[in-house]
Amino acid sequence: MNRQSRFIVSVLAFGYAFLYVPLVLVIVYSFNDSSIATVWGGFSTRWYGELLRNDQILDAALLSLRIALTSATMATILGTMAGLALARFRRFRGRTLFSGMITSPMVMPEVITGLSLLLLFVTLQQLTGWPGQRGFGTITIAHTTFSMAYVAIIVQSRLMAMDESLEEAAMDLGGHPLRVIFDITLPLIAPAMIAGWLLAFTLSLDDLVIASFVSGPGSSTLPMYIFSKVKLGVSPDINALATLIILFITVGVLLSWLVARRRA
Amino acid sequence: MYRKLIIAAPYLWLLIFFLAPFAIVLRISLADPVIAQPPYSPTYSPDSFTFLLTDKLYAITYLRSVIMAAGATLLCLALGFPMAYGIARCQPATRNMLLLLIILPFWISFLLRVYAWMGLMNNYGAINNLLMWLGIVDQPVQLMYTDFAIFVGLAYSYLPFMILPLYATLERMDLDLVEAAQDLGASRSRAFWDVTWPLARPGVIAGCLLVFIPAMGEYVIPYLLGGSESLLIGRVLFDEFFVNRDWPLASAVAVILLLLLVVPIVLLQRYQARDQEGTA
Amino acid sequence: MKDFIRLRGVSKKFGDFVAVDNVDLDIERGELFSILGGSGCGKTTLLRMLAGFELPTSGSIEIDGVDVTDQPPYERHVNMMFQSYAVFPHMTVEKNIGYGLRKEKLPQPEIAKRVDEMLELVQLQELRSRKPDQLSGGQRQRVALARALIKQPKVLLLDEPLAALDKKLRERTQFELMNIQDELGITFVVVTHDQEEAMTLSSRIAVMDRGQFRQIGTPKEIYEFPSNRFVAEFIGTINTFSGHVTARDEDSISVAATEAGVTLTALGKQAVEEGQQIEIAIRPEKIFVSKEKPDDGDAVCLPGVVDDLGYLGNRSLYRIRLESGKIVQVSSQNRRRSVTRFLEWEDKVWISWRPRSAVVLLD
Numbered sequence: 028m029n030r031q032s033r034f035i036v037s038v039l040a041f042g043y044a045f046l047y048v049p050l051v052l053v054i055v056y057s058f059n060d061s062s063i064a065t066v067w068g069g070f071s072t073r074w075y076g077e078l079l080r081n082d083q084i085l086d087a088a089l090l091s092l093r094i095a096l097t098s099a100t101m102a103t104i105l106g107t108m109a110g111l112a113l114a115r116f117r118r119f120r121g122r123t124l125f126s127g128m129i130t131s132p133m134v135m136p137e138v139i140t141g142l143s144l145l146l147l148f149v150t151l152q153q154l155t156g157w158p159g160q161r162g163f164g165t166i167t168i169a170h171t172t173f174s175m176a177y178v179a180i181i182v183q184s185r186l187m188a189m190d191e192s193l194e195e196a197a198m199d200l201g202g203h204p205l206r207v208i209f210d211i212t213l214p215l216i217a218p219a220m221i222a223g224w225l226l227a228f229t230l231s232l233d234d235l236v237i238a239s240f241v242s243g244p245g246s247s248t249l250p251m252y253i254f255s256k257v258k259l260g261v262s263p264d265i266n267a268l269a270t271l272i273i274l275f276i277t278v279g280v281l282l283s284w285l286v287a288r289r290r291a
Numbered sequence: 292m293y294r295k296l297i298i299a300a301p302y303l304w305l306l307i308f309f310l311a312p313f314a315i316v317l318r319i320s321l322a323d324p325v326i327a328q329p330p331y332s333p334t335y336s337p338d339s340f341t342f343l344l345t346d347k348l349y350a351i352t353y354l355r356s357v358i359m360a361a362g363a364t365l366l367c368l369a370l371g372f373p374m375a376y377g378i379a380r381c382q383p384a385t386r387n388m389l390l391l392l393i394i395l396p397f398w399i400s401f402l403l404r405v406y407a408w409m410g411l412m413n414n415y416g417a418i419n420n421l422l423m424w425l426g427i428v429d430q431p432v433q434l435m436y437t438d439f440a441i442f443v444g445l446a447y448s449y450l451p452f453m454i455l456p457l458y459a460t461l462e463r464m465d466l467d468l469v470e471a472a473q474d475l476g477a478s479r480s481r482a483f484w485d486v487t488w489p490l491a492r493p494g495v496i497a498g499c500l501l502v503f504i505p506a507m508g509e510y511v512i513p514y515l516l517g518g519s520e521s522l523l524i525g526r527v528l529f530d531e532f533f534v535n536r537d538w539p540l541a542s543a544v545a546v547i548l549l550l551l552l553v554v555p556i557v558l559l560q561r562y563q564a565r566d567q568e569g570t571a
Numbered sequence: 572m573k574d575f576i577r578l579r580g581v582s583k584k585f586g587d588f589v590a591v592d593n594v595d596l597d598i599e600r601g602e603l604f605s606i607l608g609g610s611g612c613g614k615t616t617l618l619r620m621l622a623g624f625e626l627p628t629s630g631s632i633e634i635d636g637v638d639v640t641d642q643p644p645y646e647r648h649v650n651m652m653f654q655s656y657a658v659f660p661h662m663t664v665e666k667n668i669g670y671g672l673r674k675e676k677l678p679q680p681e682i683a684k685r686v687d688e689m690l691e692l693v694q695l696q697e698l699r700s701r702k703p704d705q706l707s708g709g710q711r712q713r714v715a716l717a718r719a720l721i722k723q724p725k726v727l728l729l730d731e732p733l734a735a736l737d738k739k740l741r742e743r744t745q746f747e748l749m750n751i752q753d754e755l756g757i758t759f760v761v762v763t764h765d766q767e768e769a770m771t772l773s774s775r776i777a778v779m780d781r782g783q784f785r786q787i788g789t790p791k792e793i794y795e796f797p798s799n800r801f802v803a804e805f806i807g808t809i810n811t812f813s814g815h816v817t818a819r820d821e822d823s824i825s826v827a828a829t830e831a832g833v834t835l836t837a838l839g840k841q842a843v844e845e846g847q848q849i850e851i852a853i854r855p856e857k858i859f860v861s862k863e864k865p866d867d868g869d870a871v872c873l874p875g876v877v878d879d880l881g882y883l884g885n886r887s888l889y890r891i892r893l894e895s896g897k898i899v900q901v902s903s904q905n906r907r908r909s910v911t912r913f914l915e916w917e918d919k920v921w922i923s924w925r926p927r928s929a930v931v932l933l934d
Binding site: 034035036038039041042043045046047048049050052053056066105106108109111112116119121125128129131132134136137138139142143144146147149150153168169171172175179204205208229232233235236240250253254257258260261265266269272273276277279280281284288 | 293297302304305306308309310312315316319370371373376377380389392393394397398399401403406409410415447500504505507510514525529541542
Binding site for chain 2: 622623624643644645649650651653654655657659660661670671674675718719722
């Protein structure tokens with residue numbers, strides 16, 4: 028291996044500092060006793076206590092979790108089907124449109140996705156009366172739509188890398204094609220499905236813009252609640268909430284990385 | 292039979308929840324705003340588009356969005372290329388750790404990462420405290436609510452999108468090629484421009500695309516970090532819809548934004564396809 | 572005559588790992604010299620030090636009387652043909668070949684002229700404007716060769732030049748390389764793990780193992796007179812009998828070999844003491860196999876049975892089990908055409924060889 032030039036090393040150091048210093052500062056300031064978020068007033072964990080007493084935050088977090096669990100599961104089912112179709116069925120009518128629709132939601136600006144879905148729900152309500160109320164259901168559908176694309180891509184690339192002769196061998200040994208999918212294909216792509224589910228789950232928890240469009244009055248997800256607070260400026264209890272989220276996710280990602288590395 | 296089901300379920304879902312909505316957006320962009328529920332008429336008129344195209348303010352907003360997104364893209368490229376290059380040239384163990392640290396922010400809430408900069412760039416925030424402590428300035432510098440803040444926020448949020456595709460092409464590149472160029476008389480920097488850069492071009496294009504497109508429609512960053520007068524198209528769309536309740540105009544803004552974005556994507560895809568074919 | 576390439580005490584360490592261990596080497600001008608060894612023996616590191624991609628931890632490298640130890644690759648009059656060929660995928664054949672001359676800032680007409688000459692030398696005139704992905708493996712190899720040769724280097728380094736080609740093409744390309752080397756008179760240093768390739772190509776071979784040279788000599792010397800067990804076994808197949816030295820004279824050594832059941836004598840001038848444990852080695856093609864005991868007083872004759880046999884077309888391989896249980900490999904030419912087998916499994920046979928055909932191995 029070549030030695031890295033000094034320039035590269037310093038850019039790397041700067042880049043990682045750029046990525047992580049803001050997060051570290053949020054964590055530090057979450058233990059700030061002062062209620063003016065930018066002035067240091069001594070160490071304290073009072074904001075964590077206030078967080079637990081804030082029913083609004085807990086309600087919003089609960090709604091976000093319910094949406095994330097449901098939409099990630101739906102996205103994994105639909106996305107796996109789409110990935111299978113793209114990787115294993117070479118030809119079917121409308122394939123080009125299909126693969127276009129799969130990849131587009133990933134690059135679509137959120138404001139456009141959000142606006143178009145809201146207008147769809149409004150139109151549907153006029154025509155059919157459904158959805159009567161916007162909230163859990165509409166946000167879940169919106170999140171499923173954009174995150175199934177990610178699952179489909181992950182599953183598709185896993186299938187492309189996988190030896191198709193495994194499935195052919197199973198069919199050769201007398202497996203009905205549908206049985207083969209359940210016996211051979213799904214177990215083999217399970218890691219990709221899990222990765223896709225986790226990604227869909229996180230994307231759903233993370234989304235603010237689309238949820239803001241398609242939610243109705245009274246249903247606020249966690250990001251929507253946070254946004255409504257930070258619009259007004261830095262606030263200490265949001266620092267505490269951010270710290271919890273950052274630590275939770277960091278530990279989760281590190282753990283899954285270690286597990287994956289041990290298996291490999 | 293099962294095959295049809297596997298295709299049909301996601302296909303129908305996407306037709307209903309992805310494609311149909313665009314048709315509706317297009318339809319409503321051609322309606323007139325009315326005070327009713329829903330607030331648009333069943334008529335057809337190009338008024339929203341004529342208004343958008345003749346009003347200077349909107350043209351400026353689109354232009355500003357393009358400039359901001361392009362600037363942030365260049366910033367990401369300038370920082371992301373050497374980083375991706377450095378990561379790709381590390382020992383495998385270090386490389387995996389460094390990559391994980393690039394991917395980790397992906398999983399941490401986007402909103403909270405933008406929020407982190409609010410504390411940092413505040414008049415009494417960490418950056419100003421540091422500058423004053425160093426004696427570089429004696430008055431806080433206004434960082435928040437400026438275009439600079441938007442640039443930083445965009446570059447910060449989208450940097451991983453630039454690094455990952457760049458890393459993928461650089462990592463796949465045969466290092467023998469660079470050595471071959473040096474062997475044939477090219478200095479280190481010459482070999483970089485003759486070999487590494489042109490071969491990394493697909494990654495550069497993919498990375499730039501992945502940063503530019505979402506940055507164009509960005510709503511949260513300009514809202515939280517930019518000033519109230521710093522108009523960007525994502526925010527204008529949001530406000531037209533929710534504040535002014537002008538659904539046809541908001542839809543027209545979306546249609547034009549989409550057109551602006553579809554053109555570069557198609558052009559770049561065609562360019563990439565031709566690049567792969569080789570000499571023609 | 573002064574040696575053209577001189578390595579003195581060259582070592583290369585990567586952390587604790589010693590890739591090249593205090594090596595001396597002299598190569599003459601115009602030689603086609605091969606460094607032969609298994610993977611991880613240090614041969615590629617040695618080549619990369621000659622090219623300038625690695626700096627020696629200690630020692631010096633001199634090429635044509637100039638110390639190049641610390642010169643970067645782009646300042647050395649040495650060029651390399653990479654194992655992967657490293658043909659620039661975004662440049663045409665022509666641009667690839669002319670690259671080195673453009674870096675020298677030569678005038679355009681001169682570059683064009685020399686590129687034409689090279690295209691002719693490697694017979695790629697028709698493919699000049701193709702991109703590498705439209706070329707076959709053999710064609711890419713020739714582009715890489717032309718691209719290195721156009722710089723008129725003092726030394727051309729070739730890293731496993733034929734490893735990426737299939738067998739038929741490899742044989743043809745071997746001779747092409749030799750012809751080009753002959754025509755241009757440039758010193759070639761080839762690194763390879765393929766003993767056959769080294770044997771056909773080279774004027775001399777250095778056999779390398781764990782960072783050191785185990786023997787340097789002409790292909791014939793290395794094959795017929797391996798100086799140690801590693802070299803003997805690395806190049807071709809060899810049968811060995813170990814035992815104690817019982818007697819020695821000027822140019823031969825006798826050993827009581829229990830596996831053979833007799834005392835064996837072989838050529839060898841090494842300094843050995845009586846009673847020392849050494850090995851006598853004999854190549855399979857130097858052994859004759861017959862059904863009757865051969866009538867030759869000098870020859871070593873041992874009885875055995877056919878344990879296994881294989882027909883390879885031009886020759887047959889036999890594994891003969893001696894009374895001690897030792898298996899001896901024998902290779903014999905199939906001179907006569909016959910559909911019936913000369914020997915069958917479990918046939919009682921005799922094997923024999925001339926003492927002058929065997930060699931003594933010390934370690």
